[in-house]
Amino acid sequence: MDSIRNFSIIAHIDHGKSTLADRMIQLAGLTNSRTFRDQILDTMDIERERGITIKSQAITLPYRAQDGGTYYLNLIDTPGHVDFSYEVSRSLASCEGVVLLVDAAQGVQAQTLANLYLAMEHDLEIIPVINKIDLPAADTERVMEQIENELGLDPFGSILCSAKEGTGVPDIMEAIVQRIPPPRGDAGKPLSALIFDAQYDAFRGTVVFCRVFDGIMKAGQAVRFMHNDTVYRVEEVGRFSLVREKKEQLEAGDVGYLIAGIKNVADVSVGDTITDDHRPCAAPLPGFKEAKPVVFASIYPIASDDYEELVVALEKYKLNDASFTYQKDSSVALGQGFRCGFLGLLHLDIVQERLEREYDLSIILSVPSVRYRFILKNGETVYIENPAHYPESMSIEKAEEPYIRATMMFPEQYLGAVMKLCIDRRGENSHINYPSPERVELQFELPLSSVIYDFYDSLKSLTQGYGSFDYDIIDYRESDLVLLDILVNGEKVDALSQIVNRAVARERALNTCERLKEEIPRQMFKIAIQGAVGGEIIARTTISAFRKDVTAKCYGGDITRKRKLLEKQKKGKKRMKMVGSVSIPQSAFVSVLKSDKG
Amino acid sequence: MIPDNNTSTLPGLYIHVPFCVTKCPYCNFYSVTDRSAIPSWINALRREMNWYKGEFEHFDTVYLGGGTPSVLSPNELAAVLDGAYEAFTISGDCEVTIEANPGDIDEDFLSFLRDTPVNRVNLGVQSFDDAVLAYLGRRHDSEDCRTSINLLRNSGYDNIGLDLIYAVPGQSMKSWKVTLEEALRWKPEHLSCYELTLETGTPMGRRFADGDVELPGEDERYDFFMTTSERLEKDGYIHYEVSNFARRETFRSRHNMKYWNHVTYLGLGPSAHSFSGNRRWWNHASVERYISDLEHNRRPLEERESLTDKDLRLERVFLGLRTIDGIDGNDPALFDPPANNILQQCLADGLLEHRAGRIVPTRRGLALADQLAVLL
Ligand SMILES: Nc1nc2c(ncn2[C@@H]2O[C@H](COP(=O)(O)OP(=O)(O)O)[C@@H](O)[C@H]2O)c(=O)[nH]1
Ligand code: SF4
Ligand SMILES: [Mg+2]
Numbered sequence: 004m005d006s007i008r009n010f011s012i013i014a015h016i017d018h019g020k021s022t023l024a025d026r027m028i029q030l031a032g033l034t035n036s037r038t039f040r041d042q043i044l045d046t047m048d049i050e051r052e053r054g055i056t057i058k059s060q061a062i063t064l065p066y067r068a069q070d071g072g073t074y075y076l077n078l079i080d081t082p083g084h085v086d087f088s089y090e091v092s093r094s095l096a097s098c099e100g101v102v103l104l105v106d107a108a109q110g111v112q113a114q115t116l117a118n119l120y121l122a123m124e125h126d127l128e129i130i131p132v133i134n135k136i137d138l139p140a141a142d143t144e145r146v147m148e149q150i151e152n153e154l155g156l157d158p159f160g161s162i163l164c165s166a167k168e169g170t171g172v173p174d175i176m177e178a179i180v181q182r183i184p185p186p187r188g189d190a191g192k193p194l195s196a197l198i199f200d201a202q203y204d205a206f207r208g209t210v211v212f213c214r215v216f217d218g219i220m221k222a223g224q225a226v227r228f229m230h231n232d233t234v235y236r237v238e239e240v241g242r243f244s245l246v247r248e249k250k251e252q253l254e255a256g257d258v259g260y261l262i263a264g265i266k267n268v269a270d271v272s273v274g275d276t277i278t279d280d281h282r283p284c285a286a287p288l289p290g291f292k293e294a295k296p297v298v299f300a301s302i303y304p305i306a307s308d309d310y311e312e313l314v315v316a317l318e319k320y321k322l323n324d325a326s327f328t329y330q331k332d333s334s335v336a337l338g339q340g341f342r343c344g345f346l347g348l349l350h351l352d353i354v355q356e357r358l359e360r361e362y363d364l365s366i367i368l369s370v371p372s373v374r375y376r377f378i379l380k381n382g383e384t385v386y387i388e389n390p391a392h393y394p395e396s397m398s399i400e401k402a403e404e405p406y407i408r409a410t411m412m413f414p415e416q417y418l419g420a421v422m423k424l425c426i427d428r429r430g431e432n433s434h435i436n437y438p439s440p441e442r443v444e445l446q447f448e449l450p451l452s453s454v455i456y457d458f459y460d461s462l463k464s465l466t467q468g469y470g471s472f473d474y475d476i477i478d479y480r481e482s483d484l485v486l487l488d489i490l491v492n493g494e495k496v497d498a499l500s501q502i503v504n505r506a507v508a509r510e511r512a513l514n515t516c517e518r519l520k521e522e523i524p525r526q527m528f529k530i531a532i533q534g535a536v537g538g539e540i541i542a543r544t545t546i547s548a549f550r551k552d553v554t555a556k557c558y559g560g561d562i563t564r565k566r567k568l569l570e571k572q573k574k575g576k577k578r579m580k581m582v583g584s585v586s587i588p589q590s591a592f593v594s595v596l597k598s599d600k601g
Numbered sequence: 602m603i604p605d606n607n608t609s610t611l612p613g614l615y616i617h618v619p620f621c622v623t624k625c626p627y628c629n630f631y632s633v634t635d636r637s638a639i640p641s642w643i644n645a646l647r648r649e650m651n652w653y654k655g656e657f658e659h660f661d662t663v664y665l666g667g668g669t670p671s672v673l674s675p676n677e678l679a680a681v682l683d684g685a686y687e688a689f690t691i692s693g694d695c696e697v698t699i700e701a702n703p704g705d706i707d708e709d710f711l712s713f714l715r716d717t718p719v720n721r722v723n724l725g726v727q728s729f730d731d732a733v734l735a736y737l738g739r740r741h742d743s744e745d746c747r748t749s750i751n752l753l754r755n756s757g758y759d760n761i762g763l764d765l766i767y768a769v770p771g772q773s774m775k776s777w778k779v780t781l782e783e784a785l786r787w788k789p790e791h792l793s794c795y796e797l798t799l800e801t802g803t804p805m806g807r808r809f810a811d812g813d814v815e816l817p818g819e820d821e822r823y824d825f826f827m828t829t830s831e832r833l834e835k836d837g838y839i840h841y842e843v844s845n846f847a848r849r850e851t852f853r854s855r856h857n858m859k860y861w862n863h864v865t866y867l868g869l870g871p872s873a874h875s876f877s878g879n880r881r882w883w884n885h886a887s888v889e890r891y892i893s894d895l896e897h898n899r900r901p902l903e904e905r906e907s908l909t910d911k912d913l914r915l916e917r918v919f920l921g922l923r924t925i926d927g928i929d930g931n932d933p934a935l936f937d938p939p940a941n942n943i944l945q946q947c948l949a950d951g952l953l954e955h956r957a958g959r960i961v962p963t964r965r966g967l968a969l970a971d972q973l974a975v976l977l
Contacts, residue, residue, distance in 0.1 A: 526972075556798065563874075569971070
């Protein structure tokens with residue numbers, strides 16, 4: 004156990020976590036540079052393209068230290084986005100220490116802090132690392148000051164590094180061995196292991212990633228997943244180098260994987276405790292939370308013939324994403340589909356993109372919604388995340404919506420602009436801190452519904468890219484809610500219905516109508532687009548009709564050419580959704596989704 | 602027997618005369634201005650006729666198009682017609698049309714033409730406004746038009762068609778109305794009124810693509826279209842196809858109807874297209890290739906295609922919706938089932954209507970024929 008070190012790298016997005024992980028893997032000799040792919044831990048295409056790590060993974064790095072001993076450094080990668088902060092916390096619970104990476108040019112950002120706090124909650128040893136010192140804009144002095152003043156860490160303990168060029172990486176490895184304590188635990192005690200991730204393998208079923216705290220886990224053993232209360236027989240345990248490496252057993256202190264004939268990733272909950280079925284531990288490990296979706300939207304196939312394909316795609320997708328939920332839903336306008344739950348908008352984006360890319364589906368998403376709470380006159384409390392299930396307005400005693408505490412960091416000069424943004428989004432109870440003279444940490448309580456759309460984008464552009472953002476859901480608060488319907492030629496497009504605060508209903512309605520007007524091509528009939536609350540029209544636009552669209556000459560030779568042209572146009576039409584007699588392109592739904600604000 | 606509306610199911614013969622004196626800057630038809638190749642073109646044409654000898658039952662239309670067939674001398678024209686009559690069976694009541702340019706025809710030419718089977722002349726008037734004619738780069742003026750029409754009438758031609766163009770850059774509605782009125786005074790049996798369409802391959806089309814030419818907007822083009830249709834119908838003309846009007850049903854262009862009704866036609870000459878059953882084929886758009894291929898006993902084919910049932914269906918819909926004969930309202934296979942909504946809306950909105958078991962476009966529907974075809 005003394006030769007094991009369990010650690011994570013934590014950082015604000017883009018500060019170089021994946022790049023540093025790559026360097027460490029190279030240094031450990033797991034790969035020679037010829038076969039080395041950049042950012043080896045980010046296995047999914049989307050992660051590569053977006054440069055974010057969505058699913059955490061773990062890898063064991065053998066390392067020969069200066070003291071002559073061989074150590075096994077278990078690097079547990081963590082997702083770097085606010086949507087996935089629970090998964091981050093489970094990864095951290097599996098470690099004894101972290102490498103806290105700070106970009107030498109950008110300095111400390113909101114997620115640097117958020118991640119640091121998480122690490123502190125778990126009592127982890129923290130090794131500050133200043134990365135990207137090769138950049139001309141690198142300002143290590145300033146970052147050292149931030150580390151001291153804003154993070155409250157000893158700046159002289161920080162390591163200077165360029166993950167890109169490899170400088171400082173051996174120092175980091177050495178510090179991990181010297182400064183992070185080896186895991187404690189007792190292999191003789193009953194088994195307790197923490198699940199921090201799970202992945203689907205087409206041949207073996209679910210591969211569970213875990214950290215063993217006490218006891219031993221090996222093939223043949225009957226294990227119980229305490230929270231889910233399911234029992235499996237262990238088929239294989241091991242650790243990861245670049246591929247799975249089967250081992251005799253995992254014991255207290257180890258990080259590794261477990262294969263036990265588990266069919267679905269959804270059967271496994273991150274944060275659950277694994278124990279021995281015959282000799283269980285006294286209590287599960289603390290901190291279990293079910294990863295609950297907070298953003299909901301319906302998914303429909305553009306062509307209703309594609310419904311079956313969508314069913315299959317969702318089933319397959321779900322295999323590997325336990326925090327994604329879905330259930331049958333149907334829309335008058337869009338037909339059969341699914342109501343889906345996501346951890347946040349980024350999660351939603353990722354799911355949409357993967358369905359389209361990996362399963363070659365054309366889908367339409369309804370306007371995303373949070374989960375509202377209604378206390379009805381009959382005393383009942385209902386949670387509604389689908390505008391289609393909005394309660395009869397007469398029956399509502401009180402309506403509430405979820406609030407978050409947002410933490411933003413940015414240079415002081417943007418304070419006015421960001422304050423205004425937050426107030427526009429119905430923010431309240433602001434708190435301002437000055438962790439250092441020219442930097443502001445601003446906290447606001449905001450309705451979740453007002454940040455799920457483009458809040459982060461707005462923040463970024465207001466602060467010229469310097470603003471960072473993190474949030475926690477805090478509670479439900481009373482809100483004057485209404486159901487906004489969108490009508491196209493008098494027909495309700497239920498996928499565009501939205502639950503909104505009355506104060507913003509009109510603006511939202513106008514905005515939606517304008518967006519649709521921009522995206523719906525002119526057609527043969529005049530198209531009226533209206534926003535309505537409780538039958539009252541509060542916004543309207545019209546798209547004038549096409550009047551002339553015909554080729555003047557169509558003689559002999561023209562016919563083949565003309566037919567091909569029409570075929571192409573017909574294909575384009577197929578990618579649109581018919582609502583009544585109006586063809587609405589997918590882009591129209593997307594534009595409404597992207598542009599709304601609370 | 603040919604029914605009242607002059608449609609038939611017998612094949613038609615098209616002959617492309619690929620020569621013009623000058624090239625109009627908007628024109629997308631294949632033609633060359635070097636006329637020295639006319640004799641060898643005639644030889645090649647006669648060889649091509651022999652290729653198809655016996656392949657078709659008799660034709661009941663012959664159409665000499667181009668290009669400018671009226672650039673041919675009487676002897677050359679005689680050679681072309683004789684060739685066709687020798688190679689093919691051509692019915693007695695055949696509609697034989699020649700396209701002619703105003704100014705090309707004089708008394709001598711007409712007295713010759715009267716002795717040929719040509720019984721219909723389509724005159725490329727384009728406009729009675731000299732400014733518009735100049736803009737279009739035509740080599741004739743409005744006076745030439747008047748002279749030609751007079752000559753034609755005096756020589757006894759009782760089936761004349763005039764081609765006109767509207768929505769020319771800079772052309773006012775007033776100018777167009779003046780042209781329409783004058784055209785009506787001549788009481789032509791047939792009128793073709795085309796909206797100017799600029800193709801990328803033409804000099805004017807290139808100027809348009811570069812932003813140097815501005816075409817009237819959709820609303821204006823719609824006004825031109827509607828004004829034309831309403832005015833001509835007022836004088837009893839039948840708006841039987843998007844751009845075509847007949848003074849009486851019997852004066853519809855029997856030949857052009859074949860294109861829109863999927864009737865067999867054989868096209869001879871460079872760039873000419875042919876259709877039979879489910880096959881289309883067309884010739885090289887090159888006089889040289891055409892001549893040399895035929896001199897070497899090769900068919901001068903550029904390409905051929907077989908139409909699937911789906912292709913044919915789409916063609917039936919989009920061609921049908923261009924004419925007031927419309928499409929078969931009882932053939933469910935013609936429509937995409939999801940289009941039913943749209944069909945109903947089009948009927949309700951007066952773009953289409955039911956007539957004698959068919960679904961036919963109204964005047965406003967004709968203006969949207971391409972859209973309708975995409976949606977239905
Ligand atoms: N110049 C420089 N660029 C770096 C360094 N480390 C990472 N980067 C770049 O910073 C960007 C973000 O890095 P990445 O490892 O994906 O960050 P992550 O989001 O924390 O995983 C990438 O373009 C890297 O190439 C460094 O030491 N120097
Ligand atoms: S419009 Fe007629 S005359 Fe002018 S170039 Fe074309 S074919 Fe020749
Ligand atoms: Mg990364």
